[in-house]
Amino acid sequence: MIRPTPWYLVMPLCLGLTACNEARTPAEVSTAPTKSAAALMPASEPTFESIPPSSELMAQLRAKLRDPVDTAEEQQAIQEVEAELGTFTYARPDTLVAVDPTVEAPMGASxxxxxxxxxxxxxxxxxxxxxxxxxxxxxxxxxxxxxxxxxxxxxxxxxxxxxxxxxxxxxxxxxxxxxxxxxxxxxxxxxxxxxxxxxxxxxxxxxxxxxxxxxxxxxxxxxxxxxxxxxxxxxxxxxxxTASSQVPVMTGPNTPGGLVTRSGVFDTTGAYEAWKAFDANATTSQWISESWTSNPVWIGYEWSNGPRQITRYSLQFINGGLASRAPRDFQLQGWNGGAWVTLDSRTNEINWASNEVRHYNVTSPGSYGKYRLYVTEDNDSRAVIVAVSLGHITLSGANCDGSGGPLP
Incomplete structure (x- = not known):
């Protein structure tokens, strides 16, 4: 049996397709609908984001009727609804509406x-x-x-x-x-x-x-x-x-400024000291960590004149003959006193080529006076860290806060 106001039968069709919020425009509206047809129409016109053809809409409506259409009166009412729907067409506007540019609201209905x-x-x-x-x-x-x-x-x-x-x-x-x-x-x-x-x-x-x-x-x-x-x-x-390097080209562990720090070094001759990962020789000198250790190894830099915000960093691995020395799992950490804060984490960094440079954006940048690369696994299959070597490290940052500044 058709209910007195069964537009709820049509609305689920609309909601099942998309949100109902685009106005339809009557091309021709019947001036004297029958009582049965009027009962099937809404009190006020709904809005639609897209309207299927009336034949498709009616097919879906018939499929969703709670009771079968089994009387002549019901069949007539359905036909009147179909005729009424057929008088409506939808035309998308082809121009934008001029509105106040300071108002954050849709130009159209949504x-x-x-x-x-x-x-x-x-x-x-x-x-x-x-x-x-x-x-x-x-x-x-x-x-x-x-x-x-x-x-x-x-x-x-x-x-x-x-x-x-x-x-x-x-x-x-x-x-x-x-x-x-x-x-x-x-x-x-x-x-x-x-x-x-x-x-x-x-x-x-x-x-x-x-x-x-x-x-x-x-x-x-x-x-x-x-x-x-x-x-x-x-x-x-x-x-x-654009981000720029925040660490000067180092000529020693504390020259020309700041301080390069590390957990350890491969030997005591100075040939592989940590500051060489920040020098001008990106493809010929390198830091090699302490070897055969079950502990993480790390290398860092500390500024003497205040904290920096690092937003991007890069690592260069130069020892292609011993690719097992490349870092596999590591974190970039920052420190202002107290506990170290993890700013970025990377895992399964494998298949390093000689002289390869990999760039990383810092996931959670902040302002810190000291940073370190904290390596928990190398690319060697053995359980301990056999050694980690890096030819060059950059710590870059800039105040890219979204303002963008003027064009040059």
């Missing part, structure tokens, strides 16, 4: 609607192989990128063929720009390195820019204020914050 609009727009502009992605949060942001007082949209995208990440600017005046996603730029053609991104004021103070960043580097992107042919705008980009 953020999902904005994302769907962006997907259609991106593929129309750049081809079906470019799609909206969400490699890092947020996926979509808003700003006035051309300084016209209207709110524009920027969204993460990916070029699917080569799996290259990027961002697309979609402006209220229908102009656009693409950064990355296979397009060459000073930042490269792939923004896969990006950990986070944010909308910030332009360096001129007129409109908005985007800063893309990791803990150790940041880049800024600003659009040209005048569009070019076809409505495409130029993206001006540059690295504005």
């Amino acid at each position: 953020f999902i609607e904005d994302s769907e609009w962006a997907t259609a727009r991106v593929q129309a502009l750049y081809g079906a192989d470019v799609s909206v992605s969400c490699l890092s949060r947020p996926c979509i942001q808003y700003g006035d990128f051309d300084g016209d007082g209207r709110r524009d949209l920027v969204v993460q995208v990916a070029e699917d063929v080569n799996d290259k990440s990027g961002i697309a600017f979609l402006l209220a005046d229908q102009t656009h720009a693409l950064l990355g996603a296979g397009r060459a730029s000073p930042l490269g053609d792939d923004l896969i390195w990006m950990d986070k991104w944010s909308v910030v004021p332009r360096s001129s103070g007129n409109g908005s820019a985007v800063v893309l960043s990791t803990a150790s580097q940041a880049a800024r992107a600003e659009l040209s204020l005048a569009p070019g042919p076809g409505g495409s705008r130029t993206v001006n980009t540059a690295w504005s914050c």
